[in-house]
Amino acid sequence: MTQPSLILFDFDDTLCVTERYMSAAFFEVLRDYLKPYQPDLTVQQLVVKNTELYRKHGSSLHGWMHELRKEMDFTLDMFAKFAPVLKGAVMPHTQPNPGLLRRLGELQEMGHELAILTLGHRDYCLPILDKIGITTFIPHEKVFDISVMEGRLKRDADTYHHLLKHHLKGKYRHKYMFEDSMANLMAAHKAGFGTFLIGPKRPPEELDSSIEHQAATINQALDILMNEVLPA
Structure with a gap:
């Protein structure tokens, strides 16, 4: 790669x-x-x-x-x-997801950069990320809380530009966002991210054109990323 x-x-x-x-x-x-x-x-x-x-x-x-x-x-x-x-x-109520952890490990071994963008709950989610094993692959310093980024919101494309300018400064071949909010993904798409919508499958007429992939679970979405999107 x-x-x-x-x-x-x-x-x-x-x-x-x-x-x-x-x-x-x-x-x-x-x-x-x-x-x-x-x-x-x-x-x-x-x-x-x-x-x-x-x-x-x-x-x-x-x-x-x-x-x-x-x-x-x-x-x-x-x-x-x-x-x-x-x-x-x-x-x-939280338990490790072995399939998710395996996929995160594979992506890390491939050299991809993994990060989390959350809204206002960084101190709440960090202990949970520790418990379910995700911080093995996404350490605390790669968990970004936009509530302290000058009051930014996930549904603003400028938030993602800000993140890339000030925090995730690498040279990336592609950028992908995984979210359960279509409004947030629409903003990420404007900032150049490929989009994966997580949750119950929606009919095409309910999807914005910026939604490129959808899957019921994060495991299924990562299967699409690894088997179909990254090799393309």
Whole structure:
């Protein structure tokens, strides 16, 4: 191989199934945090509003910052409050994925660069990555948290340009992004990444043209990468 490729992963529900376990804990902490600002908000209203802010901003916590007219320190403090609670909710349910670890090892042996781009939960996901063995192949210094990158969001193409300019500075033959969010992949594609959508298969009419591959699991997606995309 003359030149390595960059293989960038999302964490939640891409490398590891997490969101089904964190939902209840997330809204419990969020309601407590927002009580000084939204004291009469019911849980149902909170869920609806949080979803609305996520769709508008690409991150509900960034959305609350704008909604309450706060600064970035407010959002970073929220992320810090969430980290131990989410870790406690998710950690007991996580186990190593032997197929994933084997594929990561093979990609590493081939000389490719592996990294993770997560939104605001770096301190929460690092202990989980340790537990399930992924940091053997993607060390902590290759886990990038864009919540501290000047308030950037994954659905902005400039975030990926920023990552490549300031953090992942290698000369890459190709760049690939694995994500469970189509909106985030659309931004990554604008920044020159090949795209892999992880999750239940969607019909073609629901897919943006920037989505090049889709697979139900990360293992299946890596099979496509290694057997079909990289050899091409």
